[in-house]
Amino acid sequence: MKRNRKVKILATLGPASSEESMIEKLHQAGADVFRINMSHASHDMxxxxxxxxxxxEARSGRPIGILADLQGPKLRVGKFVDGKVDLRPGQTFTLDNNEALGDQSRVYLPHPEILESVQPGHRLLIDDGKLALRAEKCDGKSIVTTVISGTRISDRKGVSLPDTLLGVGALTDKDRADLDAVLATDDVDWVALSFVQRPDDLAEVRKIARGRVGLMSKIEKPQALERIEEIIELSDALMVARGDLGVEMPLESVPGIQKQLIRACRRSGKPVVVATQMLESMISAPVPTRAEVSDVATAVFEGADAVMLSAESASGDYPVEAVTTMASIATAIEREPHYPGIIYAQRAQPEATGADAISLAARQIAETLKLSAIVCYTSSGTTGLRASRERPQVPILALSPIIKTARRLAVVWGLHCVVTHDATDLDDMVNRACRIVADEGFGKPGDRIIISAGVPLGTPGATNMIRIAYIGSDGQSGV
Incomplete structure (x- = not known):
């Protein structure tokens, strides 16, 4: 199954897309990675x-990535005597550790970490920002606030804290149980960690996972932006989770933050996913709005590795149409005359390593000679990531003997992953590359390709060789 686009598509599974027949339709429509939202999925599900x-995957013959998205800490107020109360701007309202039902003046906040961390002047946003409070007095047991805006609060509404660094990690007890269940399957490629605030939040997941899954940090807290370079360094990938980020940050700042994060990840060679409300109207309509098309296009123009569908594919009325539309937009944008120039202008300088120099040279040679494809042999996935970091105009085929590596690379920009045995010698390496390029539809007899690999063969992280080869009439090397 050959994709005619470089950006990848993540599709969230849910009630509208949990049947195997629907999953197959979504994959055929363009989904490269499937997301399982652990906020809603039981371990059995x-x-x-x-x-x-x-x-x-077995029927398609293509490696498919699986992302398990951990719920993270869900901060909510308690309940009210009548289920809700009406407030007015300027009035005083208290959140405290008293478990009694709330009323016009107060409500229970079952999160001691919030009571202990909030300082005077900090904002508390309730129900996705519909109610805004400002802390006036804090004693560790209660927070006396002034209502800034909004007029209502009701049972179990969520609390966001844009100004507060909580003294707890990103993993909850539920997340630990979910992570253990995910790792026990030995069949999940990525784990997304919600509400990352600091680099330390990644340490516990790293210790538990021990490299068995890639770690994707979801950026949805202002505090994460303050230490974003450290977080990127400790992560295997990033997700720009614009929903919660748009609650805790001014809405008008989110597009700029998105560009900042995409470019930071491109510099570091880490995959970056843009998520939330990309085709939101397609939850209930068969076509998107013009603004949504532009939103997807912006992420593609910026060179994001992947774009994600949430409720559109999980619970919407048109899951297949949503994936098809996403794929069509991406394909059209990548064919735009301005696209190569925009991608080139944002290309990062290579790091001072032999492998990065080889990847740069392979891209320059492929584009100068108008070769049909770049082929990289990769065991750990590092060579594939470096080839993608260059954002070449020609297709990249990542050949790996390890199915887990190919699945993990399914989220990476431009990589067409193929599982194949390690080459036995240089001739086998070249012949195998030529044959696969031809079989996968990226080249034909007479075309030239460029191959990058490590010598000795099969040595992870030792990319040190490039080779130009012709595809012969038998599909093997014509050199």
């Missing part, structure tokens, strides 16, 4: 979805 995805 997760295992069932994994089994169905792998069945689709």
């Amino acid at each position: 997760m295992r069932m979805l994994i089994q169905r995805i792998r069945s689709v």
Whole structure:
């Protein structure tokens, strides 16, 4: 299955897309990676979805990535006597550790970490920012606030804290149980960590996972932006989670933050996913709005590795149409005359390593000689990531003997992943590359390709060789 685009598509599975037949339709429509939202999926449901995805993968012959998205800390107020109360701007309202039902003047806040961390002047946003409070007095047991805007608060509404650094990690007890269940399957490629605030939040997941899954940090807290370079360094990938980020930051700042994060990840060679409300209207309509098309296009023009569908594919009325539309937009943008220039202008300088120099040279040679494809042999995935970091105009085929590596690379820009045995010698390496390029539809007899690999063959992280080869009439090297 050959994709005619470089940006990848993540599709969230849910009630509208949990059947194996629907998963197959979504994959055929363009989904490269499937997201399982652990906020809603039980462990049994997760295992069932994994089994169905792998069945689709076996029939398609293409590696499919699976992302398990951990819920993270859900901060909510308690309940009220009448289910809700009406407030007015300027009035005093208290959040405290008293478990009694709330009223016009106060409500229970079952999160001691918030009571202990909020300082006077900090904002508390309730129900996705519909109610804004400002802390006036804090004693560790209660927070006396002034209502800034909004007129209502009701049972169990969420609390966002844009000014407060909480003294707890990003993993909850539920997340730990979910992570253990995910790792026990040995069949998930990525884990997304919600509400990352600081680099230390990644340490516990790293310790538990021990490299068995890639770690994707979701950026949805202002505090994360203050130490973003450190967070990127400790992450395997980033997700720009614009929903919660747009609650805790001014809405008008989110597009600029998105560009900042995409460019930072491109510099570091880490995959970056743009998520939330990309085709929101397609939850209930068969076509998107013009603004949504422009939103997807912006992420593609910036060189994001992947764009994600949430409720559109999980619970919407048109999941297949949403994936098809996303793929069509991406394909059209990548064919725009201005696209190569924009991508080139944002290209990062290579790091001072032999592998990065080889990847740069392979891209320059491929574009100068108008070769049909770049082929990189990669065991750990590092060579594939470096080839993608260059954002070449020609296709990249990442050949790996390890199915887990190919699945993990399914989220990476421009990589067409193929699982194949390690080459036995240089002739086998060249012949195998030529044959696969021809078989996968990226070249024909007479075309030239460029191959990057490491010598000795099969040595992870030792990319040190490039080779130009002709595809012969038999599909093998014509050199």
